[in-house]
Amino acid sequence: MRFRHWCAQRTRWMKGHMQTWLLLMRDPLATIRDMGLARFLGVQVTLGGSLLASMLHAPIMIFLLASALAGAPVASWSAGLLGAGYASVLLAAIATLRRPSWAALVTPPLYWPLLSLAMIRALWELKLRPHHWAKTPHGFALQSTAPSAPAAPLSLHAAAEARARSRHAHRPASVRQSWTGR
Secondary structure (H helix, E strand, O other): OOHHHHHHHHHHHHHHHHHHHHHHOOOHHHHHHHHOHHHHHHHHHHHHHHHHHHHHHHHHHHHHHHHHHHOOOOOHHHHHHHHHHHHHHHHHHHHHOOOOOHHHHHOHHHHHHHHHHHHHHHHHHHHHOOOOOOOOOOOHHHOOOOOOOOOOOOOHHHHHHHHHHHHHOOOOHHHHHHHHOO
16 A cells, blocks of 8 residues: 555544544533543543544654754653553454564554554545545455456447446336336
């Protein structure tokens, strides 16, 4: 997967997560009544926490690197936060994988700042282009390398009928007949 596709996909995910969280938080008291307090708090920790973490990964990493390079003492809270996050990812990778790969164990500190980039893009899109969803290619492994045969040209009437059939194919026959007259 190319970086631009990866970033567009993560941006779309983050934007969807933010829209979901904002919708739930439109009326927090009603959401608490609907979900119950325990589920509401669970959503805040999981969904809200992942959004907040995505926003803070890059700034914290930049702060830590700048402090280390300048020889300044590193704030214990930021080092502890990074260490706790990394430890939780390591434990999750070890617990869920039969044989954890070294890449899964070593790359999270490189991956997390990239999530911040996707989050910045998602914030920008949510503000300026709320209805835009970045399209990304799917199924690279499933694509055939053999060239496909050109389609036979259809008359305008045949093309319109084909579109109507495909548009209504999932509906029951009685509904299809009432809509298409067939």
